[in-house]
Amino acid sequence: MSPQVINLFYFIAALCFILGIKGMTDPKTARLGNIIAAVGMTVAVIGTLLKKEIVGYELIAIGFLVGGVIGTLISLFIPLTRLPERIALSHAFGGLAASLVGIAEYYRHGAEMGSIKIAAIGFEVLFGSITFTGSLIAFGKLSEILPSPPITYKFQNQSNILLFVITVAIWIYLIFYPGASHIFYTMVGLAFLIGILIVLPIGGADMPVVICLLNSYAGLAASATGFVLENNILIIAGALDGGSGFILAILMSRAMNRSFANVLFGAFGAVSSESKQKQEEFYAGKVKVTTPEEVAYLLENARLVVVAPGYGLAVSQAQFVLGELAKVLKSKGVDVKFAIHPVAGRMPGHMNVLLAEAGVPYEDLLELEPSNAILPEADVAIVVGANDVVNPLAREDKSSPIAGMPILDVDRARTVVIIKRSLAPGFAGVPNPLFIKENSLMLFADAKQALQEILNNIKGVVSRLH
Amino acid sequence: MEKILPQFILQAVEQVQMGSILIGIYIFFLAAFLGYHLITRVPPLLHTPLMSLTNAISAISIVGAMTIAGMKHDTFTTILGTIAVLAASINAVGGYIITERTLRMFKGRGGGKK
The missing domain is CATH 1.20.5 (Single alpha-helices involved in coiled-coils or other helix-helix interfaces)
Known part of the structure; x- marks a missing residue:
């Protein structure tokens, strides 16, 4: 088929991608958007199959079938609580694909390449390789194959920066001397190494920012592939993905009031043992403990209840019990809303997905500002498995590591119930004065168990544990 | 000059x-x-599906991968191309399925599937 006809296929695919993302601006059109984008991908693949350059279809078919089956199986059977891992893993595959295409193009043309093309290939391979290994480490941390707290060592930032400078220097060298193939493959190796080393020192709660950045890198790598192959659809789709990941990363780091540099190089959340002892003194004798019965009583007699969920909700898989509790309370005339902090959980929108899974209508999932607008009117605020995102220190103490981070003002509700296993600090490693406020009650338990007992009490079922 | x-x-x-x-x-x-x-x-409500959708879209690298795998230029690049097709297909196919699965969960107050 002539290149013009194939370009028409790509043009349609680009339109579909843009319309698909436009669909995501409203929950009512989101599913349609996804279908349109999938149609776009199909059109692009069919168009490519018609290319003259393609002489053999067997290997494409094998790769596509094997990949398609793996992709389908993972996506159909992975529990949605493990979505952050699956997203990290998919960034790894995206990065790998871009990187391999770049290496193959270099191998084919290497020395005869023009300087712009070799620059684009270098960019593609660098971003693709960093995304590949970086996402694998993120996947390891999220699935707890690797330890989730930052892994640090001496001169870590310095050695990482040095490595990065060397790699960029090689990239520049290649623009002048594209034929230096050993140097090229050294650069690929270094990029793989950088991906590993930059994600190792990043702790679990900073993962939302890292996942977004890796998402962005995967897109930029795809876009660079477009420059290498002179293919506009790759440039467009890559720019959309790269832009999207970048915007999300900005939103996430803004929600923590921290810069990218601080997230990437801060090794945030490495807690020293000395501060642990200080924390015990901080709380000593000032914490009021409550029981599921008391919480049930409080909830039944409330008009407005606001729930602030955090990563602990996902860990204890308590979303279904929470969803049912909300339903039962609503049937008794209590209004229940959910206050969602942008960085609650391990990826953007994590809490929304969990609660949607538990059948909570999306109108009840409130963003930060509307949540804070209704919290002063709430009779009860329940904090489930969240800590730093409800820590008033962010408002009050300018020297705290979380100073200036926008938080959910749960302490402004008449009563705050905090369901938490212990007084252990959150990710930021700072004590939380919310736990010793006048109007705070602590319920020390696993989130799922605690919510179940509260629910049993409200339903009038005798709790199994009493 | x-x-x-x-x-x-x-x-x-x-x-x-x-x-x-x-x-x-x-x-x-x-x-x-x-x-x-x-x-x-895009509202924060849909940030997770947005991410899985854009990730699926960036699997467009499959276009480049297919060209290299199908060109049969030499063994090395053909192998790289085939692996790239495989990796990109996982996202291209899986990305839309997981997005659909996630979006199916978001229901309005009416309880209708929207």
């Missing part, structure tokens, strides 16, 4: 004059600009 400027700059100028790179840069910035305006309008 040829004497003053190093070879690679001349080469770069030539390529830009050829147009394809410049058009590519045009397209990149237009798409990024459009993307910026669309994506800032």
Whole structure:
């Protein structure tokens, strides 16, 4: 088929991608958007199959079938609580694909390449390789194959920066001397190494920012592939993905009031043992403990209840019990809303997905500002498995590591119930004065168990544990 | 002029004059600009499906991978291309399925599937 006809296929695919993302601006059109984008991908693949350059279809078919089956199986059977891992893993595959295409193009043309093309290939391979290994480490941390707290060592930032400078220097060298193939493959190796080393020192709660950045890198790598192959659809789709990941990363780091540099190089959340002892003194004798019965009583007699969920909700898989509790309370005339902090959980929108899974209508999932607008009117605020995102220190103490981070003002509700296993600090490693406020009650338990007992009490079922 | 400027700059100028790179840069910035305006309008509620959808879209690398795998230029690049097709297909197929699965969960107050 002539290149013009194939370009028409790509043009349609680009339109579909843009319309698909436009669909995501409203929950009512989101599913349609996804279908349109999938149609776009199909059109692009069919168009490519018609290319003259393609002489053999067997290997494409094998790769596509094997990949398609793996992709389908993972996506159909992975529990949605493990979505952050699956997203990290998919960034790894995206990065790998871009990187391999770049290496193959270099191998084919290497020395005869023009300087712009070799620059684009270098960019593609660098971003693709960093995304590949970086996402694998993120996947390891999220699935707890690797330890989730930052892994640090001496001169870590310095050695990482040095490595990065060397790699960029090689990239520049290649623009002048594209034929230096050993140097090229050294650069690929270094990029793989950088991906590993930059994600190792990043702790679990900073993962939302890292996942977004890796998402962005995967897109930029795809876009660079477009420059290498002179293919506009790759440039467009890559720019959309790269832009999207970048915007999300900005939103996430803004929600923590921290810069990218601080997230990437801060090794945030490495807690020293000395501060642990200080924390015990901080709380000593000032914490009021409550029981599921008391919480049930409080909830039944409330008009407005606001729930602030955090990563602990996902860990204890308590979303279904929470969803049912909300339903039962609503049937008794209590209004229940959910206050969602942008960085609650391990990826953007994590809490929304969990609660949607538990059948909570999306109108009840409130963003930060509307949540804070209704919290002063709430009779009860329940904090489930969240800590730093409800820590008033962010408002009050300018020297705290979380100073200036926008938080959910749960302490402004008449009563705050905090369901938490212990007084252990959150990710930021700072004590939380919310736990010793006048109007705070602590319920020390696993989130799922605690919510179940509260629910049993409200339903009038005798709790199994009493 | 040829004497003053190093070879690679001349080469770069030539390529830009050829147009394809410049058009590519045009397209990149237009798409990024459009993307910026669309994506800032996506509510935080849908940030997870947005991410899985854009991830599926970036599996467009499959187009490049297929070309290299199907070109049969030499064994090395054919193998790389085939692995790239495999990796990109996981996202291209899986990305839309997981997005659909996630979106199916979001229900309005009416309880209708929207």
